[in-house]
Amino acid sequence: MPPHHPAAATPAVDGDDQLVLPGFDPAPPTPVRSSYRGTPLAAPPSAATIARFRAKVVVTPGCHFFVGAVSNPDGYGRINFVDGGAQRTVGAHRFALILVHGDLGPDAVGEHDCDETLCVRVGDGHLKLGTQSANLAHAVATGRHLGSTPAYRDPRGRYGRAVAIRDALLGGYDPDRLRAALAGVDADSIAAPTLF
Numbered sequence: 322m323p324p325h326h327p328a329a330a331t332p333a334v335d336g337d338d339q340l341v342l343p344g345f346d347p348a349p350p351t352p353v354r355s356s357y358r359g360t361p362l363a364a365p366p367s368a369a370t371i372a373r374f375r376a377k378v379v380v381t382p383g384c385h386f387f388v389g390a391v392s393n394p395d396g397y398g399r400i401n402f403v404d405g406g407a408q409r410t411v412g413a414h415r416f417a418l419i420l421v422h423g424d425l426g427p428d429a430v431g432e433h434d435c436d437e438t439l440c441v442r443v444g445d446g447h448l449k450l451g452t453q454s455a456n457l458a459h460a461v462a463t464g465r466h467l468g469s470t471p472a473y474r475d476p477r478g479r480y481g482r483a484v485a486i487r488d489a490l491l492g493g494y495d496p497d498r499l500r501a502a503l504a505g506v507d508a509d510s511i512a513a514p515t516l517f
């Protein structure tokens with residue numbers, strides 16, 4: 322009688338469904354921080370965490386930019402906090418949506434109509450609640466997957482662009498510095514240096 326091996330443990334396939342779309346290069350092994358995506362929070366974010374988040378948001382007439390930690394390579398802001406006794410890392414845009422909508426379901430993603438990864442302005446033209454599948458469809462519809470929108474065609478890459486924007490806003494909203502960061506030029510070449 323053959324011994325019953327406990328079925329050679331099938332490695333759990335986790336997380337990230339990689340949908341391969343025409344013209345979409347799935348090549349980079351995306352270490353995008355999405356493993357926490359579907360995990361519900363143990364509790365709503367504390368007032369202290371919310372205050373810490375809000376303190377890192379710079380409001381401009383357009384986007385509201387998160388100026389804390391930026392994830393490489395996706396260029397999203399991120400915030401760490403303790404949830405249910407464990408450290409959690411959540412995308413800043415996702416955190417912003419949680420504040421508006423409550424905790425999000427597993428397929429829920431933040432969708433940036435403004436295509437600025439650091440934007441945490443929930444509302445028309447900026448950040449909205451979508452689904453992973455709708456987000457991909459949007460990417461295809463706008464050509465984003467082909468790199469035709471600002472964050473995607475930026476030679477600095479999504480992370481480089483986000484960091485430039487973040488750094489330009491660390492001293493608060495300065496239209497010239499922001500414009501330079503968005504355009505990818507040296508702020509000092511178009512504006513007097515700002516001392517702070």
Ligand SMILES: [Zn+2]
Nearest residue numbers: 384435440447
């Ligand atoms: Zn925006």
